[in-house]
Amino acid sequence: MRGSITWWLLVTLTVLVSMALASKDYYKILDVPRDAQKAQIKRHFKKLSRVYHPDKNSGDEAASQKFMEIANAYEVLMDDEKRSIYDRYGEEGLKNGGGGGHGFGGGGDPFDIFSHFFGGGHGHRQAQEKRGPDIAIPLEVTLEDLYNGAVIEVDVSKQVLCDHCHGSGARRPEDIHTCNTCDGRGMVIKRAQVAPGMFQQFQQQCQACDGKGKITEHLCPSCSGHKVRRGNENYSIHIERGMNDAQKIILDEEADEYPDTIPGNVIFVTRTAPHPVFERRGNNLYTKQHITLIEALAGFKKTMTQLDNSIIELEREGVTQYGFVQTIKGQGMPLQENHSRHGDLFVEYQVIFPTEVDSETIEYLKKGSTFAPDNGPKLVHQEL
Ligand SMILES: [Zn+2]
Ligand SMILES: [Zn+2]
CATH class of the missing domain: 2.60.260.20 (Urease metallochaperone UreE, N-terminal domain)
Structure with missing residues (x-):
């Protein structure tokens, strides 16, 4: 009999020692108390994974290691079965396949868990909260x-x-006791005599615990029991x-x-x-370009810079009217649902007129009027 007790002690000690040596404390990794609710575990996981996510720490091996550790702890603590195995036997218990746990091999990619949060998924929240x-x-x-x-x-x-205190307001979890006055119900039943021999029962909020059902013996020194901070x-x-x-x-x-x-x-x-060059309407872009009178008359080739610093070629032959709008296909905004497709770019040309013209040029141009069709340059105007 004594032999078997010693044997049990030995086994227990061995288990404890090996746990201390080999296992990581998932609760510490996620910085949650051992009785943490899933919602709290989830929040802490999100918070930590934002800090250690490889997207933010590219090339940082330690951060990526830490991220895997956080994700692993999260996966175990969010799974009721794995969590209870872990609570009883530590990390070793999970490795030994207790309860058919299958770690990440069969479970999920830590990155999937992470993207699940930020992809607008609604998860499964407890309805009572x-x-x-x-x-x-x-x-x-x-x-x-x-x-x-x-x-x-x-x-x-x-x-x-x-x-x-993780929002409990208490110095330690053990400092929170069930209220003795109401047995944790937060309400007490009172009996009042309304007439001789007639009693009425009614419920009243427990004054000992303010209806909370729990009494905190020592307040958290960090938040003085306020439970929250900025x-x-x-x-x-x-x-x-x-x-x-x-x-x-x-x-x-x-x-x-x-x-x-x-x-x-x-x-x-x-x-x-607001952008100095482009205006966006839907998936199309609009811009105004200045051209000289010569360019307006004789045509031009010029370039402008796209929002990704690529070059857009603008080319016109012949006369460009003031306010003419040229459509350049596929140089608008990329479509959100398909980045390889783009809207169009609309370029409105504004002609910069010279500030003065010498009389010789005026005379020359005047010869192009309809009165002297054979002697000078031809200026063809739109019918007004
Ligand atoms: Zn606190
Ligand atoms: Zn009470």
Whole structure:
């Protein structure tokens, strides 16, 4: 009998030691308490993966390692079965295939998990949780950004849960007790005598715990029990080629954080800054070009610079009327749904007239009038 107890102790110790040596603490990696709800795990994962995502740390091996670690921890803690195996047996338990866990081999690519958040997917949120308000933020973009695509870094100041107590307001999880007065119900039943021998029962909010059902013995030293603080979050906003003005870019559940509440969305709304050369209408671009009188009369070849710095050739033969609009196919904005297709460019020509003309030239031109058709240059005018 004693032998078997010693044997059990030995096994337990070995397991504990090997856990300490080999396994990573998934809860620490994601910076969540051991009893964290999925919503909280998800939020922390999103926050961390924004910092360590390879898109932001290209070539940084340590960051990419860290990202894989975060994604792995996230996958395990979001899966009820894997999480319970991990809680009991640590990382080793998962490796041994306990409960048919299949890690990333069969599960999913960490990048898929990440893109799932930012692709506008709605996930599976718990219906019983409250939801905070959305925040709309105007996002100024240039026409170049919309033509070429861009990544814009934005700092958003917002309310976040205290990272010391994870929004519980308590110094430690053990400092939160179930209220003895109401047994955690938050309500107490009172009996009042309304007439001799007649009692009425009614419910009242528990005054000992203010209806919360829980009492916090020691407040969190970091937030003094307020549960939240002001924070700052950095986002990389992807501007897709051909995106429109006033287009919404939604970051799911990134608005202000409140305890026991799913944050609302942060909604960035694009606002195109005025451009000195081009004006955009739908997928088409409009511009005005100045030409000299000689160019207007004799034709020209010139170039202008496109929004991606490529060169657009402008060519006209013969006379170009003031205000003539030339259509250049395929030099408009790229289409958001198909980047290889473009709208058109409309170039309006404005003729710059000379400030003065010498009398000799005037005389010469006058000879071209209809009174002397055979002697001078021909000027053919439109019928007025
Ligand atoms: Zn706190
Ligand atoms: Zn109570």
